Amino acid sequence: xxxxxxxxxxxxxxxxxxxxxxxxxxxxxxxxxxxxxxxxxxxxxxxxxxxxxxxxxxxxxxxxxxxxxxxxxxxxxxxxxxxxxxxxxxxxxxxxxxxx
Numbered sequence: 001x002x003x004x005x006x007x008x009x010x011x012x013x014x015x016x017x018x019x020x021x022x023x024x025x026x027x028x029x030x031x032x033x034x035x036x037x038x039x040x041x042x043x044x045x046x047x048x049x050x051x052x053x054x055x056x057x058x059x060x061x062x063x064x065x066x067x068x069x070x071x072x073x074x075x076x077x078x079x080x081x082x083x084x085x086x087x088x089x090x091x092x093x094x095x096x097x098x099x100x
Contacts, residue, residue, distance in 0.1 A: 006041055036083065
């Protein structure tokens with residue numbers, strides 16, 4: 001993987017691909033893009049892998065209810081997941097402490 005940045009067209013496609021059915025997931029993803037206007041090839045690969053998950057499985061990872069396992073436990077996925085989980089809004093803090 002590379003630390004090179006993806007171009008604007010690829011970034012636009014990635015943002016579109018990251019649109020989710022659950023509002024909670026969208027909030028995490030939007031916060032990520034707001035804090036990271038440039039995305040590396042490495043990060044894009046991690047995001048793409050996470051976006052292959054069903055919404056509820058992705059939310060479980062984002063809320064730390066579980067950790068990546070098997071083929072998903074790759075460096076780029078773990079890095080992006082850490083960035084997605086980084087609190088930065090009141091919603092994220094509330095979501096992480098809310099009961100199941």
